[in-house]
Amino acid sequence: MVERGLTLSTAESCTSGGIASEITKVAGSSDYFQGGLVAYQDRLKEQFLGVSAEDIAQYDVVSEPVVRQMVRGACQMFGTDYAIASTGYAGEGCNGIPSGTIWIAWGTPDNVHTKCLTQNIDRETNTRNAIQQALTGLLNTLTTNR
Numbered sequence: 001m002v003e004r005g006l007t008l009s010t011a012e013s014c015t016s017g018g019i020a021s022e023i024t025k026v027a028g029s030s031d032y033f034q035g036g037l038v039a040y041q042d043r044l045k046e047q048f049l050g051v052s053a054e055d056i057a058q059y060d061v062v063s064e065p066v067v068r069q070m071v072r073g074a075c076q077m078f079g080t081d082y083a084i085a086s087t088g089y090a091g092e093g094c095n096g097i098p099s100g101t102i103w104i105a106w107g108t109p110d111n112v113h114t115k116c117l118t119q120n121i122d123r124e125t126n127t128r129n130a131i132q133q134a135l136t137g138l139l140n141t142l143t144t145n146r
Contacts, residue, residue: 001032009078010036011070014088018131034078043055067103068112075109091115102130106138122135
């Protein structure tokens with residue numbers, strides 16, 4: 001990212017800042033990482049990230065439309081080229097969506113990649129897996145789009 005002059009932000013729910021934490025463990029991450037938002041409550045996703053209340057009502061907060069909007073909202077909020085986002089039910093399911101269902105996304109406002117994780121081991125493992133897969137997804141996208 002540094003070589004290409006790109007910037008990064010995060011918008012996290014179920015990963016509770018874990019993605020941002022992993023990014024900032026790397027020396028020099030301040031050269032590209034601008035910041036992150038942990039938006040656990042729906043109203044914060046709506047207010048700060050521009051997530052549609054109608055989409056939350058129609059699809060659930062743990063859905064592809066919501067996580068896509070979180071990426072776009074983080075890019076806008078932080079003024080970044082790329083963002084990573086997460087929303088899920090890491091420990092307990094809800095609204096008929098089983099525990100371990102986590103949507104992750106990464107990309108630019110115009111090119112968002114998504115992935116739905118459904119492996120349910122335990123809350124900590126589910127969250128750790130989401131963090132790792134989101135970071136890997138971004139890395140793969142960056143290396144593919146050179």
